[in-house]
Amino acid sequence: MNENGKVDDKTIAALSSGAIILGGLLYYWLGEGQSAVELLELAYGSFKFFNNPLVF
Amino acid sequence: MLGSILSQYARSLAVFAAFLLMVLVESLGIREAIYPGLESFFNWMNQSSWLGVIGTTYGSVYATVEALHLLSMAVLGGTVLATDLRLLGIICKDVPSETLVTGTHKCFRWALLMAILTGIFCAAGVANKVYFMEVFWIKMLVLITGSCFMLFIKQPLLTSRPHAQINPWTIRLLAVTSMLIWFTVAATGRWIGFS
Secondary structure: OOOOOOOHHHHHHHHHHHHHHHHHHHHHHHHHHHHHHHHHHHHHHOOOOOOOOOOO | OOOHHHOOOHHHHHHHHHHHHHHHHHHOOOHHHHHHHHHHHHHHHOOHHHHHHHHHHHHHHHHHHHHHHHHHHHHHHHHHHHHHHHHOOOOOOOOHHHHHHHHHHHHHHHHHHHHHHHHHHHHOOOOHHHOOOOOHHHHHHHHHHHHHHHHEEEEEEEEEEEEEEEHHHHHHHHHHHHHHHHHHHHHHHHHHOOO
């Protein structure tokens, strides 16, 4: 905010670009995580943290 | 009236215009139309340009430049982590955040320049491969977006006034976004290396 109590240009630009970029990157990484889980399910039948058959 | 609004909110309008441009490029199929035409340029980079010839012929030169690329990325990551973790109030609480933001930025700019220059050489050496990698294009998009975000959005706001006068949630958003941007650049870079 500036001295008049109004939200200034730099703050609006920071908030809008920050929200867009953060949202886009989270969407990307969550998508990558989801596809990794799907690949593991395809390979092993179910997703487990330890797919080693010796670990029960 | 319109001119006054345009000049008063130029930065915000530029952000909106850039976002709109990206939506239009994607929705109108412009990206798909441009992509095939770039293949010949990437082949030229790899096989005919002196960067590509040196990169593919002399392994020691390629390894040295790649080491410089990784070192510059390490310095860049260090400045980003030092600044953003201080902005989040996690480290260096006895140092004013304004001092850290100003002090690390010069180092960040030099590291970014070095990373880009060495990155062009590294990409030229494997240009015929990276052209087909989706992750390479994601890295380029995030690198360009991140550089613009740091140079034209984050730094101008953080140096415009004392941080006590900025909403703490705005500062936290800037810090988290910045860290995620450079994490993505580093992670996709390693992903290219392992593909």
